[in-house]
Amino acid sequence: MVRVHPDSPISGPLVSWGNAWLAGHTGLDAAVDRVERAGGPQIVAEPGAERPLRAVLAELRVEGMTALRLALPAAGDPLGLTGPAAFTMAAVDAGQAVTAVLPGRCVGLVPAPDRRGSSYAGIRWTAMDADPAPPDVPALAEAEHALTGAMRAAAEALAGVDGPPAGRPRLGGDEGLAPGYPARAHRVAALAARLAAVLAAAGERGVTSRQLATSGAALRELDRAVRRARVAAHNAVLEPRHAAGER
Structure with missing residues (x-):
């Protein structure tokens, strides 16, 4: 395939x-x-x-x-x-x-x-x-909290990694969520898209395998948090209104 x-x-x-x-x-x-x-x-x-x-x-x-x-x-x-x-x-x-x-x-x-x-x-x-069984995915609030924590951990891990200047991340074609989603879902989706661009940029900076050994765990956790945040944001309309609501 x-x-x-x-x-x-x-x-x-x-x-x-x-x-x-x-x-x-x-x-x-x-x-x-x-x-x-x-x-x-x-x-x-x-x-x-x-x-x-x-x-x-x-x-x-x-x-x-x-x-x-x-x-x-x-x-x-x-x-x-x-x-x-x-x-x-x-x-x-x-x-x-x-x-x-x-x-x-x-x-x-x-x-x-x-x-x-x-x-x-x-x-x-x-x-x-x-399978019609609902998947085990994080609620929007949980995913936002995990994304924020993973972002901070990755920033700390990358602070000591030298490499060519990263420049401004390219955000690609992600245009955000459609109308009808709660404000929090729009916010989480936008942050996840920006962090996905940061992860892509980190891979383009010429970081060596030795340097990645230091920051790799944090970057892997950030990648996982980004995926979970994207899923939570896009699936937020399936959450009860009070759980995915405006904050």
Whole structure:
């Protein structure tokens, strides 16, 4: 499987704008337009057929889809997943996935680059059965607290690491959450995006393996906290209002 880079903004916008559409904050066409702005044309591969993402989302809503959940798993950390094994393995390999929540069942969507010729570049989502059990993911407040602590620990660890000047981190294409999310979710998502850029910049500074031995544990914990914060922010609409509320 050709992998979508885990820092790509593909799964996040599908969850964010898909949930905004489900909540009535935007229309289906506008939501899919924002997703395709991030990754190009989007299709969904199902057994025996490929269909546009727009058509699949409309059909899932007719079937009772209530929400979309983000998963950002890594080896040994299936964050946002509960199985089955085939979906988990595909999502870990891709570094990301989306779960559509329906009455009594879930549908998993795993992205991969879709390139056809020299001018077509989009995303091909593979639809798979997903376990309907809710994943064990942090609440938004918990994820924010852990992210702040990991950020401080990483800053202290990197303070003594010499290397070429880092410059200003490139923030990439993360445009933040869609309308309808609580203010705290917007804040956590924005901070996680900035820290992901910092982590990427740290890898570009020419830091040696000996220097990374000093700061590596803190950076790994920051990476874990960033992934958990992103998942918590994007899934905040599934939390009870008082838990994900304004603060």
